[in-house]
Amino acid sequence: MPNVGHEELRRLGRTLLAAAGCPEDEAGIVADHLVEANLKGHDSHGMGNLPGYLRRLQAGTSKPGQMPVTILDRGPLLVVDGERGLGQTIARKAMIRGIAKAGTHGVAVVSIRNSGHMGRIGTYGEQCAESGLASLHFVNVSGAQAYVAPYGAREPRYSTNPFCFAVPGGDRNPPVILDCATSEVAWGKLRVAHNRGQPAPPGTILGPDGKPTTDLSVMIPDLMGAMIGFGGHKGSGIALMGELLGAALGGGDTIQPGNPRDGVVTNNMLSILIDGGQLSDIARFRREVDAMVDYVRGAAPVDEARPVMVAGDPERRSKTDRLAYGIPLDPESWRALSELAKAAGIAMPKAE
Numbered sequence: 555m556p557n558v559g560h561e562e563l564r565r566l567g568r569t570l571l572a573a574a575g576c577p578e579d580e581a582g583i584v585a586d587h588l589v590e591a592n593l594k595g596h597d598s599h600g601m602g603n604l605p606g607y608l609r610r611l612q613a614g615t616s617k618p619g620q621m622p623v624t625i626l627d628r629g630p631l632l633v634v635d636g637e638r639g640l641g642q643t644i645a646r647k648a649m650i651r652g653i654a655k656a657g658t659h660g661v662a663v664v665s666i667r668n669s670g671h672m673g674r675i676g677t678y679g680e681q682c683a684e685s686g687l688a689s690l691h692f693v694n695v696s697g698a699q700a701y702v703a704p705y706g707a708r709e710p711r712y713s714t715n716p717f718c719f720a721v722p723g724g725d726r727n728p729p730v731i732l733d734c735a736t737s738e739v740a741w742g743k744l745r746v747a748h749n750r751g752q753p754a755p756p757g758t759i760l761g762p763d764g765k766p767t768t769d770l771s772v773m774i775p776d777l778m779g780a781m782i783g784f785g786g787h788k789g790s791g792i793a794l795m796g797e798l799l800g801a802a803l804g805g806g807d808t809i810q811p812g813n814p815r816d817g818v819v820t821n822n823m824l825s826i827l828i829d830g831g832q833l834s835d836i837a838r839f840r841r842e843v844d845a846m847v848d849y850v851r852g853a854a855p856v857d858e859a860r861p862v863m864v865a866g867d868p869e870r871r872s873k874t875d876r877l878a879y880g881i882p883l884d885p886e887s888w889r890a891l892s893e894l895a896k897a898a899g900i901a902m903p904k905a906e
Contacts, residue, residue, distance in 0.1 A: 598742025647901025679720030
């Protein structure tokens with residue numbers, strides 16, 4: 555697999571998005587978001603998604619330059635409609651407004667409906683934590699087919715419906731960012747494995763007979779099986795909450811078949827932002843964060859070669875490594891980006 559420097563990938567992404575009609579600001583937001591996902595080890599949400607975004611822009615099923623349209627703005631409440639704009643722009647702009655509301659009211663509740671694919675949800679938890687806020691984010695996917703089977707089922711009824719909890723850091727430790735799909739792995743990780751010619755990780759998908767398999771041909775290119783949810787019945791319950799809280803509560807569509815499905819991924823997200831400085835003694839909070847994180851990391855590991863980590867540590871380690879050695883792109887993503895660059899008359903980055 556080719557390794558590419560992050561700055562070269564950012565430039566490629568910005569140039570391709572600008573050529574597709576995106577304003578400079580938006581091209582930067584989306585490209586930086588995708589490359590940051592790659593840097594943090596989440597190739598499922600990285601530059602491999604860009605060809606799909608560009609296809610949607612070309613087909614008119616996503617709108618360049620679309621800003622969030624305000625539906626409700628009252629006190630700590632904000633509801634916006636993304637009108638299928640690029641999700642990274644929609645969600646980032648909505649979080650900026652939510653952060654300001656939390657600073658005023660101590661809390662903000664932000665509902666985003668009808669957005670294009672938002673990408674890695676942890677990005678928005680990080681955005682809040684960097685502003686000193688704790689946050690909770692619940693997301694669903696409508697518009698496209700379901701992939702994930704509820705607990706005890708062999709037919710899909712959910713998408714990967716991620717959730718994110720974010721807590722600002724202490725004086726010694728960075729923020730704690732828990733960002734999870736409610737499936738055993740994100741859908742994009744199956745796509746990346748398929749592109750690399752690898753099987754599905756064990757315990758992540760079911761065949762059409764309802765039995766676990768690692769054969770990705772039951773998922774790609776045609777969906778015949780289903781993804782397995784994480785955490786048994788508990789994870790399946792959280793996936794349902796993504797539909798009910800992330801979408802229905804704020805006026806967005808759930809994935810149930812009475813709502814439109816035209817094959818275009820549409821995200822809805824409910825975010826709760828909390829200013830801990832207005833809730834309690836912030837200095838004490840920071841001390842508790844540091845003490846608790848140090849206590850967890852100090853637990854004796856099962857394997858001495860694998861130290862105990864907290865949420866956010868794997869991403870920080872990956873970023874350190876990939877800043878130094880480059881970002882590996884799977885062959886199919888490299889091929890697709892190369893074709894797009896050639897069609898737009900743009901030089902591809904040098905691969906090592």
